[in-house]
Amino acid sequence: MSKQLYCLGMFKMILQRTIKFLVFMAICQYPSSTEASCYFPQEFQGEFIMQSPPSPQNLMMGTGIQYSHLNITENSIPIWGNCHRRIGNNFILMFNYSETLCVRCLLLKLRSSNVLQIFVATEETISKCFTNEKAAEANCPSEDTVVTREATEILLFKIKDNFGLPTERQYCPIDGNYIVNYKGTAQKRANECRGYDSILNSCPSGSTLNFMLRNCTFKGYDMKFECLGHWKGLDDETFVIFTDSRYMSNLRPKYRCAVYRQDPKTNKIQMALSRDSTCTTDLYNTTSGFETFSLVPRVERPWPAEVSFEMCSFPQWMYGDWEHLKIRSDTILYKDHNSFKTHTIKCAGILEDSDKYLIFSRTQCEEESYNCLRIANRGKNILEFQLGTNTSDNKVDVFTLCADENFKSDDWITQGRLEIPPGLSTGMCPITGEYTGRIPDATDLCTKLWSDCRAPELMYYQVSHCETEEIYEEREYQCLGHWRERHLLYTYTERKDVAAGTYECFVGSIITESEIYIKEAGEHCQRTVDPLRYGMKLMKKQPLYSCIERSTTPKHVPRTTTRSPTRRTTSYVPKSTTIMSDIESNDIPDIPREKTKSTSSSSMTGHAKYLYLVLFILNKCFY
Incomplete structure (x- = not known):
C-alpha cells in the first residue's frame, strides 16, 4: 500500500x-522577445479594422465581406513583425526566432488621421517573409509603384488612436448641393437612377454626404456616406474613404473607396466606387466602377441685391487655396472644421484703413447672416482671420458688426497656403544649424532640432534616449513662414512625414544666438502659450551643416542599441528559416x-x- x-x-x-x-x-x-530599433509615429499607432480576404465565391457574388482587427503599437505590427529599420516611408519589419529570421518590407502612407495605406511589392510578399534583410529591402515597394498603383495595397481604417480614444470625423472633400445620376452593377441587370429627382447634400454636417435616390429602376432609398479621409491621385483624381450606411453584416461592405474628378469649369463630378473595402476591386477610373455617380451642381439661390451689386473684393494677396479656405475675388469658401459647416462668404463692404470686411455668409444648409471678417497677413504663405462674435440677419452699419469688442484679440484661425505658385518661395525656417535639449517632463529623452543647408525651408526634429541614443521619433517640417508678436516668434509649418495637410505652429523665444526656448502652439498658433515657462530649452551645438555629402532630406536609418531600457515587444507568428550574412552597423546583430x-x-x-x-x-x- x-x-x-x-x-x-x-x-x-x-x-x-x-x-x-x-x-x-x-x-x-x-519567436523570442526582440528589441525594436525603430518606432512608428504616433499618428500611425492605434486600433484598426481591415478587410479579411474573401473567398472566390463570395467575391463573385459581392457578398461575404468580413473584417478583422489590427493593432499598431509604438514599435510593432504584431501580425507582420517588429519595427527594425526605417528607410524613408519603407519599414523593415522583423521577427527574430531562436534560429531563423522572418523579414518583410512595408511602405506606410498615412492618408488621413483615420486611414492608413500599407503597400507591398506583390500580393505574395504580404503572406510570406524573406529570410534575410537584404532580400526584404530589395523587395521594398517604391514611391513610383505606389503612384502608378502597381504595388499591392492594404487599407486600414482606424477606430481608436494610440490613447484608446475614438477617432474624430473628417470633412468631406465634396460640398454643396447636386443632382445625382446613379448606376449600380447587379447580377442580372443594371440599377439606375436618372432625371432630376435624385439629390445630394451635406447638411447638417460637412462630414457626411446625404444621397436621396429617386426615379430609379428599383425602389428609391436614402443613404449616407461618412467621410474618413481623402487624398490626391493622378490626373486631378481624388480618392475618398467613407463608411456606407447600407452596410449589412457579412453582406455589404461597411468601408468604401471612391475616386472622383471635378471639372474646374462646370464643377460637375464623376465618381466611381469599388465593390468592397479596397481601392482596387472593380474600380478602374472615375467613370468605371462597381457603382458610379454623376453629380451636377444645383442652381443656387440668388444672392441679396445689396451683395450682388456691391463693388467689394478681398485683397489680391489672399487669392488661392488655403487649408480650409478657397478665395476668389469677392468670394470665400470656408470649411469650419469645428462646426462642420461650409460657409460661402461674399464681400459686402470694407472698413477703410482697416483689416476688417463686412461679409454676407450662407451655409450648406441655406443659413444666412451678416458678420465681420478680420484678416491678418502673416507672410506670403500664411494668413490669419477672425469672425465676429455677433451676427445680424440684416445688413447693418459696418461699424456696428466690425467694432473691436466684437472680436477676441487672441483668438485667430491660422491658415497655410496649399499650392505655392511659381516664384512665390516658401518661408525660411527661423533656425540655422543644430540645436539639442531635453524634454522638460521626460528628462531621460533628448531632442535635436536642425535645419537643412540646401533647403532652408526644411527643419527636422528627433527624440532619442539620452544614454543609449536610440531614436524614438523623427519628424520633418516645411516652414511656411514666421512672424514676431509681443517679443515671441511664431513659426507655422506643415508636417511632411505624416498625412498631407497636417499643420503645426510653434512659438519660441530666442534668448541668444545659441539659446532658444520652443513650445508647440497648436494648429492655430495659440497666443496663451509661454515658451519660457512651459517650453523646451535648446542649445546650439554647431552652426549650419556643411552641404558636402549631405542629402536635403533626412535618412530614416536610426542608430540601434543592444538593449532598450523602456520598450520591449514579443510577437508570435509561424516560423520561418534564415541565415543572416552581412550585418551593417545599424542592424541588430543576430545571435x-x-x-x-x-x-x-x-x-x-x-x-x-x-x-x-x-x-x-x-x-x-x-x-
Whole structure:
C-alpha cells in the first residue's frame, strides 16, 4: 500500500513536471522577445479594422465581406513583425526566432488621421517573409509603384488612436448641393437612377454626404456616406474613404473607396466606387466602377441685391487655396472644421484703413447672416482671420458688426497656403544649424532640432534616449513662414512625414544666438502659450551643416542599441528559416549560430535525461 501511495505521489510530480516541460517546449517554438530599433509615429499607432480576404465565391457574388482587427503599437505590427529599420516611408519589419529570421518590407502612407495605406511589392510578399534583410529591402515597394498603383495595397481604417480614444470625423472633400445620376452593377441587370429627382447634400454636417435616390429602376432609398479621409491621385483624381450606411453584416461592405474628378469649369463630378473595402476591386477610373455617380451642381439661390451689386473684393494677396479656405475675388469658401459647416462668404463692404470686411455668409444648409471678417497677413504663405462674435440677419452699419469688442484679440484661425505658385518661395525656417535639449517632463529623452543647408525651408526634429541614443521619433517640417508678436516668434509649418495637410505652429523665444526656448502652439498658433515657462530649452551645438555629402532630406536609418531600457515587444507568428550574412552597423546583430547550436544541443541532452528518468520511475512503480 505504501509503495502504491509513493508511486502515485511520484506520478503526480512527474505529471506536473511533464506539463511544464511541454509548455516550455511550446513556448520555444515562438519567436523570442526582440528589441525594436525603430518606432512608428504616433499618428500611425492605434486600433484598426481591415478587410479579411474573401473567398472566390463570395467575391463573385459581392457578398461575404468580413473584417478583422489590427493593432499598431509604438514599435510593432504584431501580425507582420517588429519595427527594425526605417528607410524613408519603407519599414523593415522583423521577427527574430531562436534560429531563423522572418523579414518583410512595408511602405506606410498615412492618408488621413483615420486611414492608413500599407503597400507591398506583390500580393505574395504580404503572406510570406524573406529570410534575410537584404532580400526584404530589395523587395521594398517604391514611391513610383505606389503612384502608378502597381504595388499591392492594404487599407486600414482606424477606430481608436494610440490613447484608446475614438477617432474624430473628417470633412468631406465634396460640398454643396447636386443632382445625382446613379448606376449600380447587379447580377442580372443594371440599377439606375436618372432625371432630376435624385439629390445630394451635406447638411447638417460637412462630414457626411446625404444621397436621396429617386426615379430609379428599383425602389428609391436614402443613404449616407461618412467621410474618413481623402487624398490626391493622378490626373486631378481624388480618392475618398467613407463608411456606407447600407452596410449589412457579412453582406455589404461597411468601408468604401471612391475616386472622383471635378471639372474646374462646370464643377460637375464623376465618381466611381469599388465593390468592397479596397481601392482596387472593380474600380478602374472615375467613370468605371462597381457603382458610379454623376453629380451636377444645383442652381443656387440668388444672392441679396445689396451683395450682388456691391463693388467689394478681398485683397489680391489672399487669392488661392488655403487649408480650409478657397478665395476668389469677392468670394470665400470656408470649411469650419469645428462646426462642420461650409460657409460661402461674399464681400459686402470694407472698413477703410482697416483689416476688417463686412461679409454676407450662407451655409450648406441655406443659413444666412451678416458678420465681420478680420484678416491678418502673416507672410506670403500664411494668413490669419477672425469672425465676429455677433451676427445680424440684416445688413447693418459696418461699424456696428466690425467694432473691436466684437472680436477676441487672441483668438485667430491660422491658415497655410496649399499650392505655392511659381516664384512665390516658401518661408525660411527661423533656425540655422543644430540645436539639442531635453524634454522638460521626460528628462531621460533628448531632442535635436536642425535645419537643412540646401533647403532652408526644411527643419527636422528627433527624440532619442539620452544614454543609449536610440531614436524614438523623427519628424520633418516645411516652414511656411514666421512672424514676431509681443517679443515671441511664431513659426507655422506643415508636417511632411505624416498625412498631407497636417499643420503645426510653434512659438519660441530666442534668448541668444545659441539659446532658444520652443513650445508647440497648436494648429492655430495659440497666443496663451509661454515658451519660457512651459517650453523646451535648446542649445546650439554647431552652426549650419556643411552641404558636402549631405542629402536635403533626412535618412530614416536610426542608430540601434543592444538593449532598450523602456520598450520591449514579443510577437508570435509561424516560423520561418534564415541565415543572416552581412550585418551593417545599424542592424541588430543576430545571435551567433555556434552559440545557438550549443545551447540547443545541451537543452536536448537535458530533456532526454529527464524523459529517461520518467520512464525508469514508472517502470519501477508499475512493473
